[in-house]
Amino acid sequence: MKAKRRVVTASGAGAPVRRRPTVRKVKSAIVPAPPKPAVPKAPASVAARPQPAAPSPEPAERDAAPTSVDLTVDIGRGLVLPNPILVASGTFGYGVEYGDIVDVNRLGGICCKGTTLRPRIGNPTPRVTETPGGMLNSIGLQNPGVGAVIERYADTWAGWRVPVIVNVAGESVGDYVEVVRRLDGVPGIAGIELNISCPNIGRGGLQFAIDADAAASVTAAVRRATDLPLLVKLSPNVADVRPIARAIADAGADALTAVNTLSGIAVGPTRERPLLGNIYGGLSGPAIKPVALRIVYEVSQVVDVPVIAIGGVTELADVLDFLAVGAVAVQVGTAIFADPTLPVRLADELASVCRTRGLASYRPLIGTALPRRASAPSSKGVEYRP
Amino acid sequence: MQLVGAELLESREILPGQWLQAYHAPSLVTGSRAGQFVHVRTGDLSGLILRRPFSINTADGATGTITIHFRTVGRGTEWLTHLRPGDTIDMLGPLGRPFEVDAQSRHLLLIAGGLGMAGIRALADEAIRDGRQVTLLFGAASARDVYPTSLLPDEIEYVVATDDGSVGHRGFVTELVPEYEAWADQAFACGPEPMLRTLARLSVGRRGRLGVARLGRKRGGGRADPAGSPAARRKAFLQVSMEQRMGCAVGACLGCVVMTTSGTPQRVCREGPVFASEEIDWEGGWAR
Numbered sequence: 001m002k003a004k005r006r007v008v009t010a011s012g013a014g015a016p017v018r019r020r021p022t023v024r025k026v027k028s029a030i031v032p033a034p035p036k037p038a039v040p041k042a043p044a045s046v047a048a049r050p051q052p053a054a055p056s057p058e059p060a061e062r063d064a065a066p067t068s069v070d071l072t073v074d075i076g077r078g079l080v081l082p083n084p085i086l087v088a089s090g091t092f093g094y095g096v097e098y099g100d101i102v103d104v105n106r107l108g109g110i111c112c113k114g115t116t117l118r119p120r121i122g123n124p125t126p127r128v129t130e131t132p133g134g135m136l137n138s139i140g141l142q143n144p145g146v147g148a149v150i151e152r153y154a155d156t157w158a159g160w161r162v163p164v165i166v167n168v169a170g171e172s173v174g175d176y177v178e179v180v181r182r183l184d185g186v187p188g189i190a191g192i193e194l195n196i197s198c199p200n201i202g203r204g205g206l207q208f209a210i211d212a213d214a215a216a217s218v219t220a221a222v223r224r225a226t227d228l229p230l231l232v233k234l235s236p237n238v239a240d241v242r243p244i245a246r247a248i249a250d251a252g253a254d255a256l257t258a259v260n261t262l263s264g265i266a267v268g269p270t271r272e273r274p275l276l277g278n279i280y281g282g283l284s285g286p287a288i289k290p291v292a293l294r295i296v297y298e299v300s301q302v303v304d305v306p307v308i309a310i311g312g313v314t315e316l317a318d319v320l321d322f323l324a325v326g327a328v329a330v331q332v333g334t335a336i337f338a339d340p341t342l343p344v345r346l347a348d349e350l351a352s353v354c355r356t357r358g359l360a361s362y363r364p365l366i367g368t369a370l371p372r373r374a375s376a377p378s379s380k381g382v383e384y385r386p
Numbered sequence: 387m388q389l390v391g392a393e394l395l396e397s398r399e400i401l402p403g404q405w406l407q408a409y410h411a412p413s414l415v416t417g418s419r420a421g422q423f424v425h426v427r428t429g430d431l432s433g434l435i436l437r438r439p440f441s442i443n444t445a446d447g448a449t450g451t452i453t454i455h456f457r458t459v460g461r462g463t464e465w466l467t468h469l470r471p472g473d474t475i476d477m478l479g480p481l482g483r484p485f486e487v488d489a490q491s492r493h494l495l496l497i498a499g500g501l502g503m504a505g506i507r508a509l510a511d512e513a514i515r516d517g518r519q520v521t522l523l524f525g526a527a528s529a530r531d532v533y534p535t536s537l538l539p540d541e542i543e544y545v546v547a548t549d550d551g552s553v554g555h556r557g558f559v560t561e562l563v564p565e566y567e568a569w570a571d572q573a574f575a576c577g578p579e580p581m582l583r584t585l586a587r588l589s590v591g592r593r594g595r596l597g598v599a600r601l602g603r604k605r606g607g608g609r610a611d612p613a614g615s616p617a618a619r620r621k622a623f624l625q626v627s628m629e630q631r632m633g634c635a636v637g638a639c640l641g642c643v644v645m646t647t648s649g650t651p652q653r654v655c656r657e658g659p660v661f662a663s664e665e666i667d668w669e670g671g672w673a674r
Contacts (some may be wrong), residue, residue: 093638097656101389101478101636112638122653126631128641130436134499137633142640142651337436337625339426340389340478352462 016116054299070355070361071347072110073329075306076254077340079191079229081163081349083108084362086317088310088333088343089167090114090139094153095160098340105161106344108329111257112153114169114195117179119145124277129266134285134312135334136266141169146179150186158188165231169195177360184226192228194253197235197260209235209260210333212247213303223252231308234295236288241295242302249303256297257308257331258295262288285334286312293325299328301370314342316349323362324369387636388413392477394469395451401531403456404501405467412450414479418442420508421627421660422612424454424479428462438462439632439655441505441576442480449479455504481635482659485509485574485618487516489494495497495570496522496542497585499559499577503533505627505659506576509642514541521545525581528552542576560584568596574660576627586663589624614657614665622662630654645670 005353031121071083086109092098095110122142129136143149149166157164166183170176174193183189196218197209208214219232234241236259243257261282266275292311300307309327313319314335322330332343354362392411394446400406414424425437441452452487456463467506468477479591487494487509492497498506503524513520520542521663529552546554553564560581563573567588575585619625633641637656645667652661 065432091634091639093634093636093640096638097634099387100389101634113638121645121649122640122643125643127643128436128631128633128639130434131432134434135633136563137436137641138640139640142643185413332436339436339476340636 007281013322019099053291058229067143069107069351069359071351071354073230073306075191075231075308077227077229077331079163079254081108081144084323084329084349085343085347085350086111086165086221086308086329086331087336087343088331089195090137090145093334094149094152094164095164096156101340103344106345106347107162107191109163109165109346111165111167111193111331112149113142114141114145114167115146115149115179116141116169116171117146119143119148126275126277127281129275129281131264131266131283131285132287134283134287136264136283137282138259138276140278141349142225146182150182150189154186154188156188160188164188165191165193165229167193167195167233168222173221176218177221179226180222180225184228189228191231191254192222192226193221193231193257195231195233195260197233197237203281207234209233209244210238214252215244216247219248219251219253229254231255232344233256233260234299235260236291236295236311237263242298245299245303249305253307254298254303258299258327259288275327284311286314288312289318289321293321296322296340297325297326297370300367313346314339316346316353319346319350320353320365321369323365324367326367326370328366387479389476389478391474392416392452394471394473394475397467397469399467400455400534400537404455405463406453406455407469407601408451408453409465409475409477410450410540411452411477411479414447414477415447415450415452418445418452418480420512421484421505422480422482423635423659424452424477425480425481425560425632426466426478427476428465432644434465436633437478438466438636439481439635441627441659443504443507444511447584451643455501457501466611478635482655483616483657485512485625485660486570486616486622487513487518488620491517491518491571493569493571495563495573496520496565497525497559497563497573497575497577497581498522498533499525499575499581500531502581503549504574504576506574507538509574510539512541514539516585519543521569523547523559523566525549525561525577545547558584560588563588564608567592570623572622573624574627575624579629582626582628582663582666583668585624586626586666586668588662592623598613614646614652614661615647618659619662624663625660626663626666626667627659628632628654628661630631655661 021115060332072086089111094112095104120141123138123140127138168179206314230253231252261284266282270273296309306328308329309322310331312329313332319330335342390411392409395410396408409672423439423441425439427437428434443453443455445452458464496506510520522542525547528548528550547559579658628644630642633639637653642654645652646665647667
C-alpha cells in the first residue's frame with residue numbers, strides 16, 4: 001500500500017483514496033485480524049494469553065490450522081506492511097539493484113539508501129570490511145540527493161506493491177525538513193525513516209540521536225512538514241536509549257526503528273593506520289544482535305508506538321527473538337549481502353511457523369518475553385500534534 | 387545476473403598459495419564476458435558475513451565451466467580450498483561490466499600484475515577467438531610466482547618480468563610497456579593500483595608521440611560518447627580492471643567505489659570493475 005498525499009485536487013478526485021490519514025487516534029501496532037470464517041476459536045484463545053513455548057497443536061487443531069496467515073503490520077498513519085520482514089536502509093540500495101534475484105513485491109517493505117538534500121560523494125575508501133560475525137561500513141551517505149532520488153526511482157516505486165520507505169539524513173533540522181517536504185506527496189513514497197543516527201558523517205546525524213531534546217526537535221519539525229508515516233531510527237551508541245525513544249515518540253513519530261550500527265574501527269593489515277578511509281565505521285551483522293535485542297526490549301517497554309527491530313537477523317529464530325522482545329517487524333540488513341533471498345524466505349518461514357502453531361496471525365508471537373505490564377500502557381505522545 | 391549453485395569440478399594449487407578452481411555453472415557462463423566477476427558465498431552466516439568476489443578467469447560455453455583463480459589470503463579463500471569436487475557453492479553472477487574491445491583493434495596488449503592475471507586471463511581467450519593478436523605482459527615478485535605457460539593459450543606472446551630478475555625482465559612489468567606502445571591498438575590491465583597508475587601515466591599523450599592522432603581513422607569525429615558508456619570505453623586506449631573491498635556486488639551498498647574524474651565516485655561492482663583509465667581519478671580526489 002502506498003502513501004498518498006492528502007490533497008484534494010480536481011485530478012486527484014477520481015483517483016482511489018489509498019490512505020486515510022488517522023489523526024488524533026491511538027493506533028494499535030497490528031491491524032486487527034480480518035474475520036476468517038475458516039478459522040475457529042483456537043487462534044483467538046491462543047492469542048489472548050502469552051504463548052507458552054510452542055505447544056504442538058492437537059490433531060484436531062492441526063486440521064483446523066489456518067491456510068492463510070495474516071502477516072500484515074499497521075505502522076500507523078495508513079502504512080500497512082504486507083508482512084513484517086523489511087529490508088534495511090543501505091543494504092538494498094533503491095530496491096532495483098538486485099534485479100530478478102529478489103521479488104521485491106514479496107517483501108514487507110524497503111528502506112532505501114540514506115537520502116540527503118544535496119548530493120554527497122561519501123567517505124574515502126576502503127569503506128567496508130568484514131569483522132568477526134559482522135562487518136564495518138563507512139559509506140558516508142553517498143547519494144545523489146533527494147531530487148535525483150525522486151526523479152530516478154519514484155516512478156518505479158509507484159508501480160510496486162511493496163511500500164518504499166525513504167531513509168532521510170541531514171546535518172541540520174532545516175535539511176531534514178526540506179528533504180521531507182520534497183518527498184511529501186510524491187507517489188511511490190510510502191513513508192519516511194529518519195536517520196538521526198548515522199555514525200559515519202562528521203556533522204549532524206549521530207548528534208541528533210544521542211540527545212533526547214535534539215532528537216525530539218528534529219522529529220517534531222519533520223512531523224510538522226509531512227503527513228507521511230514517520231519512522232525514526234535509534235542509535236545504540238548511547239548510555240540509555242529509553243529517554244530518547246520516549247522523546248521521539250512524544251514528538252510524533254509513528255514508529256521507531258532500533259537499531260542503527262554500532263560505532264567501531266578496524267586496523268589495517270600493516271597496522272600503520274586504521275583500515276577504513278574514514279577511520280570510524282558502523283558495525284552490523286550477527287555480532288550486534290544481542291545489543292539490538294536489549295535495546296528493542298528496553299524501548300518496547302517505554303513507548304506505545306510500534307518498534308521495528310534491526311540488528312543481525314540471519315534466520316527465522318532471530319525474527320522470533322525480536323518479536324518476543326516486543327518488535328512488531330524486523331529489518332534484514334547485512335545478511336542480504338550473503339543471501340539476497342533471505343528476507344522473502346523469512347516471511348514465508350514466519351507464515352509457516354504460524355500455521356504449524358495454529359495461529360491465524362503472527363501477533364501472538366509479539367512481546368512474549370517482555371515482563372507483564374501492571375497497567376495499560378500510556379497513550380501519551382501518540383497523538384498527532386500539528 | 388543469476389544466483390546459482392555451482393558444483394566444484396576441479397581444484398588445484400597452481401602456484402604457492404594460489405589456486406585455480408573449475409565450477410560447473412552453465413547459466414553463469416552464458417552471456418558472461420571477459421572482465422566480469424562472480425560473488426561467492428563462503429561458509430555460512432555464523433562466521434563469514436560477506437561474499438567474496440572473483441574475476442571470471444575463464445569461461446567455457448561448451449562445457450558450462452567457469453574457473454576462478456585466487457590467493458589464500460584469509461578465512462574465506464581458505465574455506466574454498468577445502469572444498470572437494472562435487473561440493474556446491476552459492477555463486478552470484480556474472481556481475482559488473484566487461485572489457486570493451488574496439489572492432490578495429492587487431493593488436494591487444496594485456497598487462498597483468500601478480501594475481502591481476504585472474505582479471506585479464508579471459509580476455510586473452512576472447513581476443514584469440516575473435517582473431518586478434520595478443521601480447522600478455524606479466525609481472526611477479528619472482529620466478530616461483532610466475533603464471534604457468536601451460537595454462538595460457540598457445541597463440542599469445544607471453545612476456546614476463548620479475549622484481550628479482552629470476553626469470554624474464556628484471557624490474558616492473560610497466561617497464562616493458564613502451565616497447566609495445568606502437569604495436570598495440572588497445573591495452574587492458576589488471577593488477578595492483580600502483581601498477582595501474584603507472585600505466586595510466588604512460589598512456590597519456592600516446593597518440594601525440596606516435597603521430598597517429600585521428601589520421602586514417604573515421605571514428606573520433608562526431609559527437610562524443612558519454613564518459614563511462616561502452617562506446618566511450620571501446621575507444622579508450624587503456625582499460626583497467628579495478629579492485630576494491632566489496633559488500634553486495636550489485637550496486638546497493640556503495641562500499642566498493644573508486645573516485646572518478648567526474649568528481650562522482652563510481653561503483654566497482656556496477657560501473658566497473660573495468661574502467662577507461664581516463665575515467666579514474668588516480669590522485670584519489672576525496673578532499674572536498
